[in-house]
Amino acid sequence: EGEGVDALEAAEVRFTRFFNSSPMAIAALNDTGLVVRANPAFAKMFGQAAASGSVAIAEGLRDESREALRHALAAASRNQAGIPSVDAELTGENPRSVRLYVSADVSDGTGDSAILYGVDITDQRALEDQFAKSQKMQAIGNLAGGIAHDFNNVLTIITASVDFLLLNHRTGDPSFQDLLLIKQSANRAASLVRQLLAYSRRQTMRPKMLSLTDVIADMHLLLKRISGDLVKLERHHARDLWPVMADIGQFEQVITNLVQNARDAMVEGGTITIATRNVPEAELKGLGYGEMNEGDFVLVEVSDTGSGMPDEVAERIFEPFFTTKEIGKGTGLGLSMVYGIVKQSGGFIFVDSVMGKGTTFSIFLPRHTPSEAAMAKIEAGPTVVSPKADLSGTASILLVEDEDHVRAGNVRALKMRGYEVHEASSGVEALEVMEELGGKIDLVVSDVVMPEMDGPTLLREMRKTRPEMKFIFVSGYAEDAFAKNLPEGSKFGFLAKPFSLRDLAIAVKEMLDE
């Protein structure tokens, strides 16, 4: 008989060990919903008061979750099987999401009526949310980017035609004012399109190695002008900031937009602080941004002491056209562009806002470790064409572009400057023209996206027989988007759409002089 008791004790000890060490919260409830027995994981999740049965479990839940739990417990008291689990939000200092499973406790005379199991799903939830959000941003980005790209082509035609008309109409001409208006409007449209392209990460990027401290210091006057007299502008730069690879013009737009928003959030005045510092990989975990987990980063923070924003707003600020400003005051594209630029630079952006206290935007850009060759190139500096430079030439140019109007405008611009211009409306035709002329072409200017044979394929084909042929690509897409379709180390020039006729002339001249 003694053996039977021992076995029973051993089983109980074993059971107690399972119960106590389970990572799942487990509790037995009586028919009033109070806890009769609970394991340590339960006490940790719901607090000691609930675990000891002195307060109802529902006390620790957010209102929306209480009703669902009540239903589940009622079902358990009816001995119902297969009760659906309940996802609930715990209140308290450190809010958690939990999934609760309720099952009826087949009466064993103990008076328990239900057993509750709980699993913490906070991290999983955060991951799901993040995933859903980035999918949504991507979908909107694709749509916006597609429209913007087509629009860009239309604008290129308008801009080129107006440029050309303006050359033949002097200030006194009756049409001059109208032409100027068309040009200004086209420029405005181009700037909207650029913001959309930036958001959808299809903007042309020319990344260079930058010290953000220098870039921000150089912007000081501009930023002062934007922030106005009521707002104090402060800067804190950590020493020896690591370099990053970024497009300087675009990074300036990021800062400008954040400062503009900060100013708008502080109508009565306040302080904008721009701070930079290095964030080594070891520090990332402690920051609690799950998406970022490896690599060294440079952090730029733009903080204001303004209105702050509620969570519903903070969740949507990066969506294109989301604005809380009056019609005519904001387009809602500022932060979309910021987001796209940061993402395209391989970085991350986070917002932290407290109503009535202020807002901080944190931008993390990956640290860049330059090679020695790259260092040497930076020392040498870029060549710049002065505004008065002679942009004429006599070289022979082959222009490849499938949009007739765009091509016609570009042909005209180059002929005017003395060049001999040949045209082709596709890659295939370009190869034919090249053969007809026996290769007597100094430079090919080609669109990237064309039917039949695209620009990169054309370059590869041409260089098979003429490896030294000079090439300029014209595109509304980012340079690196198609550079990867080319043999490594291929040399070519690049011109971003939309461009003015002057931009084209400069690019051609630079390439021919190389």
Ligand SMILES: Nc1ncnc2c1ncn2[C@@H]1O[C@H](COP(=O)(O)OP(=O)(O)OP(=O)(O)O)[C@@H](O)[C@H]1O
């Ligand atoms: N620093 C800030 N403080 C409080 N709210 C902000 C801040 N920055 C942005 N917001 C909110 O985010 C919204 C979206 O900002 P975003 O820059 O994308 O567009 P916008 O400023 O409204 O218009 P746009 O920049 O195109 O002129 C703003 O309308 C505002 O509600």
Ligand SMILES: [Mg+2]
């Ligand atoms: Mg803005």
